[in-house]
Amino acid sequence: xxxxxxxxxxxxxxxxxxxxxxxxxxxxxxxxxxxxxxxxxxxxxxxxxxxxxxxxxxxxxxxxxxxxxxxxxxxxxxxxxxxxxxxxxxxxxxxxxxxxxxxxxxxxxxxxxxxxxxxxxxxxxxxxxxxxxxxxxxxxxxxxxxxxxxxxxxxxxxxxxxxxxxxxxxxxxxxxxxxxxxxxxxxxxxxxxxxxxxxxxxxxxxxxxxxxxxxxxxxxxxxxxxxxxxxxxxxxxxxxxxxxxxxxxxxxxxxxxxxxxxxxxxxxxxxxxxxxxxxxxxxxxxxxxxxxxxxxxxxxxxxxxxxxxxxxxxxxxxxxxxxxxxxxxxxxxxxxxxxxxxxxxxxxxxxxxxxxxxxxxxxxxxxxxxxxxxxxxxxxxxxxxxxxxxxxxxxxxxxxxxxxxxxxxxxxxxxxx
Amino acid sequence: xxxxxxxxxxxxxxxxxxxxxxxxxxxxxxxxxxxxxxxxxxxxxxxxxxxxxxxxxxxxxxxxxxxxxxxxxxxxxxxxxxxxxxxxxxxxxxxxxxxxxxxxxxxxxxxxxxxxxxxxxxxxxxxxxxxxxxxxxxxxxxxxxxxxxxxxxxxxxxxxxxxxxxxxxxxxxxxxxxxxxxxxxxxxxxxxxxxxxxxxxxxxxxxxxxxxxxxxxxxxxxxxxxxxxxxxxxxxxxxxxxxxxxxxxxxxxxxxxxx
Amino acid sequence: xxxxxxxxxxxxxxxxxxxxxxxxxxxxxxxxxxxxxxxxxxxxxxxxxxxxxxxxxxxxxxxxxxxxxxxxxxxxxxxxxxxxxxxxxxxxxxxxxxxxxxxxxxxxxxxxxxxxxxxxxxxxxxxxxxxxxxxxxxxxxxxxxxxxxxxxxxxxxxxxxxx
Numbered sequence: 160x161x162x163x164x165x166x167x168x169x170x171x172x173x174x175x176x177x178x179x180x181x182x183x184x185x186x187x188x189x190x191x192x193x194x195x196x197x198x199x200x201x202x203x204x205x206x207x208x209x210x211x212x213x214x215x216x217x218x219x220x221x222x223x224x225x226x227x228x229x230x231x232x233x234x235x236x237x238x239x240x241x242x243x244x245x246x247x248x249x250x251x252x253x254x255x256x257x258x259x260x261x262x263x264x265x266x267x268x269x270x271x272x273x274x275x276x277x278x279x280x281x282x283x284x285x286x287x288x289x290x291x292x293x294x295x296x297x298x299x300x301x302x303x304x305x306x307x308x309x310x311x312x313x314x315x316x317x318x319x320x321x322x323x324x325x326x327x328x329x330x331x332x333x334x335x336x337x338x339x340x341x342x343x344x345x346x347x348x349x350x351x352x353x354x355x356x357x358x359x360x361x362x363x364x365x366x367x368x369x370x371x372x373x374x375x376x377x378x379x380x381x382x383x384x385x386x387x388x389x390x391x392x393x394x395x396x397x398x399x400x401x402x403x404x405x406x407x408x409x410x411x412x413x414x415x416x417x418x419x420x421x422x423x424x425x426x427x428x429x430x431x432x433x434x435x436x437x438x439x440x441x442x443x444x445x446x447x448x449x450x451x452x453x454x455x456x457x458x459x460x461x462x463x464x465x466x467x468x469x470x471x472x473x474x475x476x477x478x479x480x481x482x483x484x485x486x487x488x489x490x491x492x493x494x495x496x497x498x499x500x501x502x503x504x505x506x507x508x509x510x511x512x513x514x515x516x517x518x519x520x521x522x523x524x525x526x527x528x529x530x531x532x533x534x535x536x537x538x539x540x541x542x543x544x545x546x547x548x549x550x551x552x553x554x555x556x557x558x559x560x561x562x563x564x565x566x567x568x569x570x571x572x573x574x575x576x
Numbered sequence: 577x578x579x580x581x582x583x584x585x586x587x588x589x590x591x592x593x594x595x596x597x598x599x600x601x602x603x604x605x606x607x608x609x610x611x612x613x614x615x616x617x618x619x620x621x622x623x624x625x626x627x628x629x630x631x632x633x634x635x636x637x638x639x640x641x642x643x644x645x646x647x648x649x650x651x652x653x654x655x656x657x658x659x660x661x662x663x664x665x666x667x668x669x670x671x672x673x674x675x676x677x678x679x680x681x682x683x684x685x686x687x688x689x690x691x692x693x694x695x696x697x698x699x700x701x702x703x704x705x706x707x708x709x710x711x712x713x714x715x716x717x718x719x720x721x722x723x724x725x726x727x728x729x730x731x732x733x734x735x736x737x738x739x740x741x742x743x744x745x746x747x748x749x750x751x752x753x754x755x756x757x758x759x760x761x762x763x764x765x766x767x768x769x770x771x772x773x774x775x776x777x778x779x780x781x782x783x784x785x786x787x788x789x790x791x792x793x794x795x796x797x798x799x800x801x802x803x804x805x806x807x808x809x810x811x812x813x814x815x816x817x818x819x820x821x822x823x824x825x826x827x828x829x830x831x832x833x834x835x
Numbered sequence: 836x837x838x839x840x841x842x843x844x845x846x847x848x849x850x851x852x853x854x855x856x857x858x859x860x861x862x863x864x865x866x867x868x869x870x871x872x873x874x875x876x877x878x879x880x881x882x883x884x885x886x887x888x889x890x891x892x893x894x895x896x897x898x899x900x901x902x903x904x905x906x907x908x909x910x911x912x913x914x915x916x917x918x919x920x921x922x923x924x925x926x927x928x929x930x931x932x933x934x935x936x937x938x939x940x941x942x943x944x945x946x947x948x949x950x951x952x953x954x955x956x957x958x959x960x961x962x963x964x965x966x967x968x969x970x971x972x973x974x975x976x977x978x979x980x981x982x983x984x985x986x987x988x989x990x991x992x993x994x995x996x997x998x
Contacts, residue, residue, distance in 0.1 A: 161650045162757040170686040172666075172835070174706070175654045175673035176756040180744040240742020240762040247722040247741050249854060250862050253877050258721035258745055270850075274843035281839075313846060315839035325840050356715060356819055357751035522753045523835035525668060526686065615870065629966040631954035633923050640927055641893050659961070677954030679974075701961035717875045726878035729870040736882040772890035781894050787918040787955075788965060 162240060165541065166531045173526035179518045183532055183549045184238035186514045189348045189370060190377070190507055191231045191552065196345035197378010198224035199272065199337055204427065206275075206334035213427075215420050218279065219389070219569045220382045225272050226560035227381075232265065234552045237543045257351040264347060268340045275333040277313070278326040280567050284311045285318050307566060345374040352513060359453030359524075360460070360517040365442050372435035377506035379428045380499040383421060385560070387496055390417040393570065421495045425485050428502065436478055439509070456524040464519055464527060469512050477505015615729040618824070619769050620796040622803050622812070623705050625829040627790035630655055630703035632677035637785035639675065641770060650756040651675065652767035653707040653782050658833055659683060661697045666833050678703075704834050705791060707782070708733065708754040708767035709815065709823030716746035716755060716766075725764060731824060732771055737763045751819045769793060796824070893927035896920065900928065911990050924951060924989065949974065952983040 163178030198220045204210045205217035236242050249266075252259040291297065291305035346367040352358075353366025390413060397410040443461070446454060461469060484498040515530045533545035542548060638653045639646050654673030660666055669684040682690040714733050717725050724740035727733050740763035747755040747764060758765035770780035774793065778784070783791045794803025806812070806828075813830035814823045827834075869876040900921040901908040911917055922928055926943045935941065958971030978986075988996040 161648050161759050164649060168687060172668040173686065174753040175670055176650050177753050180747050240757055244741040247739060250858050251723045251866055253721055253723045255874050256719045256721040258743060270847045277843050313842040315842050317839055322839060329840055355748050357749055522751060525666065525835060627965050629955055629969060633954065637894055676950055679950055679953050679957060681959055695960040698962065700963040702964040714875060723877040727871050727875040728883050734882060734886055736879055739879060768886065771886045773892055775887045784894055784896055785920055785923055
């Protein structure tokens with residue numbers, strides 16, 4: 160069976176080779192890179208622009224961005240017909256292709272985030288390494304951590320005031336470089352679609368900008384969500400009597416910090432959400448107004464075939480409802496959770512409507528293709544490009560984040576700056 | 577070390593990461609110029625839609641010749657049927673790419689539905705064979721991230737099956753829908769004008785199989801080539817010129833309804 | 836050490852060097868920019884000759900058939916079916932067939948189905964197409980249950996060739 164045939168239904172005049180070749184993993188790919196870019200931009204708001212209210216979430220967002228970074232190329236690799244040849248992308252990159260930039264931009268961005276993390280946690284590495292070095296009769300885990308931390312110091316044990324001052328400067332510079340690179344990383348994900356002239360729905364110069372805006376929205380939303388979950392766990396631990404960190408006052412303190420951070424971050428979320436929606440609507444209105452050759456088929460896809468997923472799920476549930484939720488006065492944690500989950504759903508649906516919606520009509524403009532997401536896997540292809548593959552990609556950064564926080568603790572660090 | 581030095585070094589690092597050897601290679605225009613020596617062959621294709629009767633023998637021959645699994649619902653070349661009725665409606669189909677010809681007067685609407693059209697209602701009806709246009713500016717080559725698909729010196733666009741990663745970007749990039757994944761090799765696949773045949777002085781399998789002479793192939797750089805003569809001296813059309821791809825498959829008898 | 840700030844940079848440079856070294860071994864030597872420049876000519880040169888030689892020619896053409904079956908080709912050449920290649924119905928005459936001594940030669944698989952004839956002879960009233968000029972039938976009314984070759988001889992398609 161041909162790749163794509165399994166989940167594609169054709170209606171009316173569709174040419175023989177047309178199938179939905181880019182399936183759910185290509186929906187996941189811009190979604191995940193969007194989260195990476197968004198999380199990084201959020202952390203940089205503090206490091207570069209010195210927005211003090213975001214201090215608490217900044218460190219958190221940076222570590223999370225690093226965890227997401229590893230998950231971002233996974234959907235692309237899973238979708239490749241020859242996953243082991245993915246390395247060719249770095250070996251013989253062809254820069255006339257937007258995808259070729261992936262390896263390069265992605266590695267550059269990874270190097271920046273890793274360096275920034277290194278400067279942020281250098282003091283911690285040195286302290287841990289020296290502490291574990293002195294410790295007598297280490298068990299296996301401690302020996303392992305000693306090796307990891309010593310390697311992570313990169314041989315530099317200088318944590319004098321002067322050296323720390325340099326670290327701070329470096330963080331600021333890296334965060335500043337990181338913002339355009341993060342935007343580029345995601346903007347060109349938009350470019351991958353926007354530059355496909357063969358596809359009437361994708362081809363618009365607005366695509367990269369739309370992608371960046373919705374990326375920041377989804378990244379902030381995910382950081383807020385994970386932040387809330389982590390804080391709730393801390394609160395839960397704090398009120399558990401047998402827990403060593405038990406203290407009722409501490410619990411109240413955590414709660415007030417949490418609400419403050421969420422309120423502040425929600426403002427930035429709204430700001431970017433307005434931008435994202437305006438651009439998307441501009442694109443839609445412009446297409447309708449100019450009504451070029453492709454408009455007939457696009458209109459039937461947008462207003463008829465995909466009406467539910469565009470206007471009900473994306474704009475309604477994913478944008479309008481959270482918009483109202485965040486604007487209503489008296490923000491609570493519970494409402495924030497509902498809001499950010501809906502926002503993330505909305506951004507996911509936007510990716511879906513771009514990727515799947517762009518393949519919902521034939522090159523003939525006289526036929527349609529319908530996508531049926533494989534749910535129960537019965538072979539390798541339906542596993543990796545089905546519901547489970549997509550879920551695995553989504554869960555991966557959370558698992559990575561859990562392990563990363565073992566090395567990069569996000570709370571209870573003595574402030575270095 | 578001061579801030580300026582730091583910035584300078586960081587910039588160097590970023591440049592170091594972003595510029596692999598490949599990029600250095602393109603920066604030598606002299607070498608590229610030297611390589612651009614004109615080849616004396618440029619393959620071009622001519623389709624006479626007036627002659628096509630939709631028998632699909634070309635598709636059958638193509639699939640056998642180029643080892644595209646016969647039952648797989650993909651094909652390097654196909655034939656489309658267009659039926660325009662007096663009430664201004666367009667009905668078009670290409671069941672199985674017309675591998676078995678058009679065995680029914682009913683139009684295949686997909687999803688198991690068929691449309692019967694009374695012969696009195698037909699305003700015009702005709703067949704259009706399709707194949708890779710071997711564009712002068714192939715968008716599929718432009719978007720390939722690894723250089724697995726490329727244009728050979730004689731203008732034919734080929735796919736390197738040992739290097740293709742199977743990302744599908746070229747399939748998305750082609751405005752003509754000629755590309756697909758080979759069911760066996762799982763790499764991008766397309767018509768290459770029967771490259772193994774034309775280089776041995778043979779016609780392509782579809783040209784040879786066509787009983788009506790609806791398909792012809794020739795060298796557009798050879799002034800004595802009969803196909804080149806028709807293309808250069810008669811009125812011919814191309815598909816989807818708005819994409820700027822400069823297709824090298826020329827059509828006699830195109831209609832505005834042809835997609 | 837004062838310049839610890841450069842440590843990550845060194846790590847990055849190290850990684851880049853590793854990738855470049857791998858590249859030297861991994862990428863085929865003939866991969867590079869060719870005739871059409873970087874935009875359309877960035878490929879492995881060996882692949883062009885691979886395409887020229889690795890695929891076998893299957894359809895040999897009518898000339899090849901007439902080498903042995905000149906009589907058959909001559910009879911059919913007098914009929915409207917002269918335009919049809921032998922291999923369209925008889926199947927491709929692979930080299931393998933010619934290479935075998937005649938007693939061990941595998942049989943070609945001849946397509947004698949109704950569907951094969953209907954490719955052209957299904958009556959389609961398409962006023963602006965060459966199909967309208969071909970004599971055709973309505974397969975549901977014209978002896979629907981039997982093969983065409985039961986009555987018609989494809990090598991003598993006229994009515995005088997009726998069996």
